[in-house]
Amino acid sequence: MLTEQFVASIAAQTKANTGITKDTGIFVHEFQPLAAQRHVFKKSATAPNGLAMSKSHIFAAQADKSLVHVYSREKGNQEAVVPFPERIHSIALAAKDTVLLLGTESGRVLAWEICSGRLVSTSTSHLQPVTSLAVDPASNFFLSGSPDAMIHVWALPSILSFSPDTSRSPVNTLSTHRGPISSIACGHSSSSSNIAVSVSGDKSAIVWNYHTGQALRTYLLPDLPTALALDPADRALYVGYGDGSMQTLDFYDEFQKITPIDMVQDKASSHRPIQPSTKSRFSAESQKLGATLCLSVSWDGTTLVSGHASGKIASWDAAKKNWLSVLANLPGPVTNLQFLEPSGFPNAKEPSFKLHTVVKPKQDLGSSTTGSALVPPNYSLTLQFTGRIPDQRVSATHSNDAAAVSKTEFEQALSHPSFPQSMLEDSLAELASWDPRSSNGNSVTPATTAAAADFMSLDDDDNGADTTDGASQLTRGSAQTGGELAELRKQLASLQRVQKVTFQQLSELREENAYLHRKEHNKRAAAATAAARGGETDGKKQATNGVGGGEDVEMN
Template structure:
């Protein structure tokens, strides 16, 4: 059965709730098929945009502190408390949940490899704390937002590179907003046309092509936005406001249905801001939900779930744009809400590795030595869950596509003529003497030559070696002689194959000539028969006339 859950967190408990433990701060709820609370994690007061969840662990950045709490989903307990040099305002997972990005108070981003403990820092590019992070679907780029109204686009491979010459500065800076960045979200596509959306306190929402830094579309919002989320198919944008209301911005409207051009990617219309219709906004005034602080959408894209400052978690119908129900009521403001990947698919992909424990960050792994880029004390801690992906090997079936040209020729009745000619040309180049610097011909020292005998080669080797010969040099000479024998046998086989190929070509030419002669004889006999039929005489008469004509010609001579 398909099971879908979401995880949520609160900043701090502000009201008494007898059904929940006092120090509980993270909650796991089952959304379908049965709406119920499944698990809780204690000792956490999570900041907004400070919750990240992998298949094995939960990471929670503590509000107003430089600590990140790590929880094990399998064991259901707190695994570690990780301190950092400064306060953490936002976090996000990347690279198949092996890297945790942390936005700091100083305006830089830290990249923590949770399976090795390596900690990398970007340059300080923001003037204020990094309050929002978003990673694209391919984990090649990530975006950082700040109250300084700037959005920076970073290349994750460059940030994680071991090379000291690699730049850890932003690739692009998206500076169209004129107010603090409230939230950022990346699209679900891995193609080059993937989008990102940002909302700001300047009452605007902008759709970006973050790879090029181009603003694709600008929406003018009626209120201050507090959170956003994208449709699973990137068809629409959902925005939550401080008054508890929601709004749907459809990227593909009625005009898009009658034109073949993708209007969202049309740069020509990007300079015109759009005022959304008032019908796209909806709320539940009778429920007194309070300000919406976080927003997420279900796996099938039909239901919105929002967390509010009153502690209520509400569900909304995304298609009909109306309120459905109150899922639960938590004892504090709901700062984060994330839908987990559904479980129960019959052919679900299994992750090839598993992280049992999280390696705490190491401030300095030490400089690299020599020509190696990876530090000597760098190590990974993970467990493989199955066989590593590789090319299948069969004893009965051969993969012809993976064979080289020479391997295919070995299984063929004869070698191609071009391959034999190339081999003989290469052999001729080996037999050619090497030229010395003074222009005189110098004897070749290449063991691939067929001209020199083994005794001469041994004498040359004896001249090059010191008088005190060791067992190692003797073994090398044995290997050299063995290689020469193998070479001679190989070249002999090549010459035999060439002769065989020439013999087969001769037979084929003889057969073709024989066929041509047979065709000419048959054509001549047919022409004689036509002549005989035209004169009305028999074949014997024609032969006699031919004989008499030949006799008369001889008499005249």
């Protein structure tokens, strides 16, 4: 059965609640199938953006203190209290929950490897405390925001590198905002076109391509934003306000439905600010929820959950923008709210390792006085492998990279976010020219036809196992020799090259046709404008003549 839970935390207990144990600060609630409280953790008071959850632990940065509390989800108790030299204003997990990022009072970001205890610091790039952090799905980059109105993009592999010569400065700076950064959210795509969204005290929300540092879209908000959440499919943005209301900013609006261009990624419209419709804002005034402090969206994107200053956690229908119910009534302002990854999927892939205990941070083990980029001798990991470790094929006659080289081009493309354009074109050309009913003019049996229909090379590697199997199926029941098979492959490659050139020519003709259509449209529009202006001039002349004639009649 599919089970989905969310975790909420409060800043401090501000009202008496006999149904909740004293000193409780973190609450684990089941959202579906049965809405109910499942567990609580005591002795914690977290500020906004101060809560992070992994499969095994919960990390809570304490408000107004230089402490991070660590809780074990398996044991259900507090595992450790970790002190730091300065106050921690925001935290976030990265690298499959093995690295905890901490935004500090001085404007730095600390990277703590919780399985080794290694603690690495970035350069001091923010002028004020780092109050918000967001990590991209691949953990290659993370973003940090601050009241200094700056957003920095960092490369996590560079920060965690053992080499002392590696730069630990931002790779990009997003500096369009003119007010304090309230919150940052990163998209859910692993491609290079993934987006990030930020809201600021200047009453604006900006969609970024953080890889290039370009602002893609700017929304002008009606009030100061206090919370932010992204749809799981990156289709919309949800913003919370201080009066308890929320607003949906739909990336794919009515104009997007009539154009094939992705308007979010369209650079031509990035300079035009967008004023959202007042109909996109919604609230439940009868519930007296208080200011919206945090937002989160369910796994399927149908339900929006909000935490408020009154301690209430409300659920909303994301599509209809209607209030559904109050899920909980906590004894203090709800400062953090986050859905956990749902469990109960059939054939779900289990994690390859598990962290039973968290290693407290130590001095940076990567610093080396010799300038070496090797792993230091006192570096060690503490974790448990839950499955078999994938072994690498080792040969005495080949290099260790032979295992990686032995993969076909198609197998390597499967591990990337998208297929190469050249491979897609070659595959389409081969699919268009392939005819399983005949082979070189010879009659083919039904068994050979079925085998031929299953054969698709999709790769130029003749030594690969897949190509060899396909060739054997193609030649089964046929009297072709090895030379004839090689000749057929040459002919097929030639056809693919011709098809590729044809596709390129068609693409150029389409672009030329579109250009001519635009030119003709502009010419007709100019002619219509000129005709309209000419008509206005003739009308004015006739009116002038009429006025003059009337005066002559009066004089006579």
